[in-house]
Every structure is written in C-alpha cells, then in structure tokens.
Amino acid sequence: MEKAKILIVGAGPVGCVLAERCANELLVPVQLIDKRSHIAGNCFDRQHESGVLIHQYGPHYFRTNDESLVHYLSQFTEWIPGNYFVTSFYNGQYFPFPINLLTLAQFFGKESLTPEEAELLLEEKREKIENPKNSEEFVLSRVGREMYEAFYLGYTVKQWDMHPKELSTSVCGRIPIRLNTDCRYVDHAFQLTPKDGFTAMFTKMTTHPLIDIQLNTDYKTITEKPAILIYTGPIDEYFNFCYGKLAWRSLSFDFKEYSEEFRQPNVQINYSNDFDYTRTVEIKHVTKQEHPHTVISYEYPQAEGDPYYPIPTNENHELYLKYKALADKETAENNVYFCGRLAEYKYFNTDEVIVNALHTFESIKKKHGN
Ligand SMILES: Cc1cc2nc3c(=O)[nH]c(=O)nc-3n(C[C@H](O)[C@H](O)[C@H](O)COP(=O)(O)OP(=O)(O)OC[C@H]3O[C@@H](n4cnc5c(N)ncnc54)[C@H](O)[C@@H]3O)c2cc1C
Numbered sequence: 001m002e003k004a005k006i007l008i009v010g011a012g013p014v015g016c017v018l019a020e021r022c023a024n025e026l027l028v029p030v031q032l033i034d035k036r037s038h039i040a041g042n043c044f045d046r047q048h049e050s051g052v053l054i055h056q057y058g059p060h061y062f063r064t065n066d067e068s069l070v071h072y073l074s075q076f077t078e079w080i081p082g083n084y085f086v087t088s089f090y091n092g093q094y095f096p097f098p099i100n101l102l103t104l105a106q107f108f109g110k111e112s113l114t115p116e117e118a119e120l121l122l123e124e125k126r127e128k129i130e131n132p133k134n135s136e137e138f139v140l141s142r143v144g145r146e147m148y149e150a151f152y153l154g155y156t157v158k159q160w161d162m163h164p165k166e167l168s169t170s171v172c173g174r175i176p177i178r179l180n181t182d183c184r185y186v187d188h189a190f191q192l193t194p195k196d197g198f199t200a201m202f203t204k205m206t207t208h209p210l211i212d213i214q215l216n217t218d219y220k221t222i223t224e225k226p227a228i229l230i231y232t233g234p235i236d237e238y239f240n241f242c243y244g245k246l247a248w249r250s251l252s253f254d255f256k257e258y259s260e261e262f263r264q265p266n267v268q269i270n271y272s273n274d275f276d277y278t279r280t281v282e283i284k285h286v287t288k289q290e291h292p293h294t295v296i297s298y299e300y301p302q303a304e305g306d307p308y309y310p311i312p313t314n315e316n317h318e319l320y321l322k323y324k325a326l327a328d329k330e331t332a333e334n335n336v337y338f339c340g341r342l343a344e345y346k347y348f349n350t351d352e353v354i355v356n357a358l359h360t361f362e363s364i365k366k367k368h369g370n
Contacts, residue, residue: 008032009219010232012041013350014340016202017357018230018364023210025361026369030210031226033217039206041232042308043198043350045283050257052284052295053197058251058308059268059281059297060198063188064351070190072358077201082191083286085183085266089274090150097151097270098185099143100178107147115179135164135172142177154272159301160249160311168312185268193286228368230360232340234307235323243322246345247313250305254298263294276300310345320345337364 006022008015011034019032038044042057061084064070070079087094095103105113108121125144132138135156139148152172156164164172176187184191194201206213219233231238236246254277267285271278277298284294310316323345330336339360341348348356 006030006228007226008230011039014232014357019211020205021361023208033214035218040199040202045197048295050293063186063191065189076204077194079192082193084185086185086268088270096183098175135167138169229336234342247311248307249309252300
C-alpha cells in the first residue's frame, strides 16, 4: 500500500465511516488507528467467554428516523428488529419506562386509564412550575413528586453524582412521557440491530485494500504529519489540555454469566432506588441469540475511567467552546477535521454521529476531492 494521505484517529463509528468514504470515493490510502485493541469504538460487541454476544461498553440500541442512513448502512449488514423494552424497578415491581398509560395505571393502582383520565390524574399530580430551570423542576412539572422520586431522582443522582436540581432540563427532558400504551424505549421510525453485531458491521465497512488499520496505536506516538488528519479523539487532549480538562462521567461494567436462557423480563432494567448500579442489561433480548446461558451487565457510574458522557453544565460548555475555536482554526489552516462525540464534547447517538461523519466527508471532498 502506498503512503497514507489521510490519517484517521479513532476507529469508532465516525472513524470507520470516514475511512470507508475516503477509500471508496476519494480513492486514497487511509491509515485508521485506534488506541484500543479493537475497532467499532463504544459500539464494540464481542463474544463473552460463555459464547454469548455482549455489548462491551453499554447496550447500543440503534435507531433513526433517517431512511437514507439505513440504506447506507445496509451495504454492510443485514438487520433484525430492535426490541428495545426498558422497565424501571420500584418497590418490588417492574414498570414500563418511559412512563406511559400502563405505567401510570400500575403506579396509581388503577385497572386501566384512558388518555383523558391520565391527563386529569397528571394535572392533579403536577407541580405548578411555569418555566422549569433544571431537571428536577422539569420532571415535577410533568409528572409530580411521587413518580419523580420513584423513577428519576435516585437514578439521576447515581448516574451523574449530581442532584437533578444541578442539571439542565435537557438531562431528564429527553425522556418522553406517553399518553398511550407504547412500551418501546424510543419513538424512532427505524429501530434495528445489525444481524451479526456492530463489530461485524464496522469490520465489513473497513475491509478495503486502501484502508490500513492499526490497533493499540495512540495518536501520541504518531510523528509524521499527514496531508489530512481526521481526529475523533478528545478535543482537549489534541490541544494538550491548554485550557484545562473537559469533565466526563465514566462507567464500569460487571458481566455475570448465568446458566439459564433468560434471567430478566426485558433487555434493560433501571434501578432508581435500589443497589449501587443504575441498570442491568441482558442484550440477548435484542440480539435474539440462541444460547442455553445468558450474561447480565451491571452498570456502575463512576468519576474516573474512560470518557462516556460529557457532563452537561454551563461551565463545561464554555470550556468546550474555547477548544472549538482552536479546532476551527486548525481545520482552516492545517486540514485537521474534528468529528465525533469526543472531538465535539457532545453526547450523540450512533445514528447522529454517523450522519455527522457523512457531512464531514462532504466538506473534505469539497476541499480535497478532484
Ligand atoms: C454507555 C453508552 C451507551 C450508549 N448507548 C447507545 C444507544 O443505545 N444507541 C445509540 O445510538 N448510541 C448509543 N451510545 C452512543 C455511541 O456509543 C456513540 O454515538 C458512538 O460510539 C460515537 O462514535 P465516535 O466514533 O464518535 O466515538 P467512539 O465510539 O468513542 O470512538 C472513538 C474512538 O477513538 C479512539 N481514540 C480516542 N483517543 C485516541 C487516541 N489518542 N489515539 C487513538 N485512538 C483514540 C477510542 O479508543 C475510540 O475507539 C452509547 C454510548 C455510551 C457511552
């Protein structure tokens, strides 16, 4: 292979998509590096020692409203339907989550509820807060204190080590409240899982004679300057933390094997008021793998470790904007493109980062394509 013209740092979804686009459309050699020992970034799935397919870095529920994105990814995978059902464990019972008519009926001990009855009930429960300023006020103004304390408060404190009062409305505001009996976790038009897993999909995407993948390779060790650099690592690290460190929330995952086919009723159970972990995940409910054993992942939020969630405070956002100004200059002057959740310090779902990567490719093509 001739000398790579494009270096891509990070072989997560963004790095893999950009490698594929550059190789297939610009027809130039691409060097794709990752400091981890695998591709696929946080979407990485693998076989557990038991043979059960697990999601190494938390459950990944692929969903999108963008049909053209499904079309693009279908070149690299077949799909199975995404069965994403979440329950919240409270007082010894499992409640459908996000809150819907069934949750409301079960929680308030009613046989059933019509949307109109639910609306009246919620009207009674809601706290009258006109312009909610934080996540606590937001939830209180939508569902009232009892359900806030049952489903949101403890979970949010565990997840962020911050009180919902300290977090913007967007943190709890992202979760819908439905006045119907739809128990699916998300509302998107396409809810799909790659048939053989995410790692298989990204492997197919990057298997190309012009793509050279080097794993266990940190960008820090690269000395040669490429003509074009696509950087999907942490933005503050790229600039040697010159303005200080951006804060992230991390997680640790404890995988336990059980000699039974299924252990829990659905893929994900949230624990707001019990245990130190926030959720347990049995991804077999989604992958539909046939196996006599199962594996549950116990998810523990923590301050230290791999960066998973940007901490949504104004202070962190301001700091990011300072780095963004440097990044824009670097793009204009030195052909360095920043894309992805670490480089943009933003929580994106996989569909969103892939769409962003495709847009970044269009900018690169416009400037550097023949
Ligand atoms: C717990 C959790 C659950 C999630 N669940 C969902 C979900 O259900 N549905 C969904 O759509 N999305 C989900 N996501 C989001 C999804 O993981 C991201 O959208 C996606 O992985 C982002 O892709 P990326 O390429 O930007 O970053 P990443 O996947 O993080 O990839 C970046 C890569 O860059 C590498 N890297 C960093 N620095 C360097 C360096 N200096 N040198 C070399 N390599 C480097 C990293 O090792 C990593 O492999 C979840 C994320 C988390 C954390």
